[in-house]
Amino acid sequence: MQLLYAAASPFARKVRVMASELGLLDAIVLIDSSVLPTRDNPEVSQANPLTKIPVLLTSDAGALYDSRVICEYLDNLHHGERLLPLEPSKRWPVLQLAALADGLMDAALLARYEGSARPAELQWPAWLEGQLSKIERALDHLEQQHARLHGPLDIAQIGVACALGYLDFRFADLAWREGRPNLAAFYEGFAQRPSMHASKPV
Template sequence: MQLIYAAASPFARKTRVVASETGLTSRLGLIETTVLPVDVNERVNAVNPLGKIPVLLTDDGEALYDSRVICEYLDSLHDKPRLFPADPGRRWRTLRLAALADGVMEAAVLTRYERAARPAERQWDEWVDGQLAKVRRGLASLEVSTDLLNEPLDIAQIGVACALGYLDFRFAELNWRHESPKLAAFNEQFADRDSMRSTAPV
């Protein structure tokens, strides 16, 4: 298998953490690239018409995207406890938290694009404020759900940790720990996992 990814992408990091936690890293070839909204990356476009990363090229010649699909596919290839729970009660709670983490990541990435890729005179401050408000609301909701992050390892914990890692990487000025002490405690412990340390953004 081959993963087309960018080291700074929290969505790509999530797939790499899943590969590490499931013992699949040795089966995963990494193809590093960059994708910005204003760029045309023909290699990525050829396998994902949306032009987004990550993309997983399976051994069967399939191209899988987005990160949610890739993570669930990887979770089907190992014999360890599943990261996507089968029990309906826990499954939907987990997927809801995972979706919330993805939403925080998406809003943060869009803000990063607006600030870094768009010329300063064309940036839309109100739009940025709206995206960062999504981040703050998402973190507030996760803060009151941290008890659900204490269950056996699952995709929600991985997603939340990657979202928080991206905020530290790109948005240190948000000082999110001040408003989210329980999330901060979760992150401090989770960030020490080998899978997180080996995929830290650069």
């Protein structure tokens, strides 16, 4: 398999951490493929007309995207405990928390595009503040719900950790740990995993 990815993308990191935790990383060739919403990348567009990464090129299922579809596909390739639980009473809480992590990443990426990619004279403070408010509320919710991050490994923990790692990478000024000791403790532990070390953005 081949993974179109970029080192800075939290969604691509989620896939890389997932693959690493499942022992599937050796089966995947990583292809550096950075994208921007304001620029075409024909190689990526050919695999995904949305020109977004990650994209997983497979022999049996073609070009798979987005990260959520890829993660579920990978979870189907191994015989250990599922990181997306199959049993409904376990599945919905995990998928909901994973969706929150994805939404946090989305808001952070939109905030990044607004504050860094867009020319300064075209920036709209209300938009940036709106995205930052989503991030703050999501972080507060995760702090309250931190107990849900301490079970057996699942896709929600991976998503939350990749979202927090992205905040450290691009929004250090947010100081997300302040007032959120339980979420900070979760991340400090999770960030020690080899899968997280190997995929840390620089």
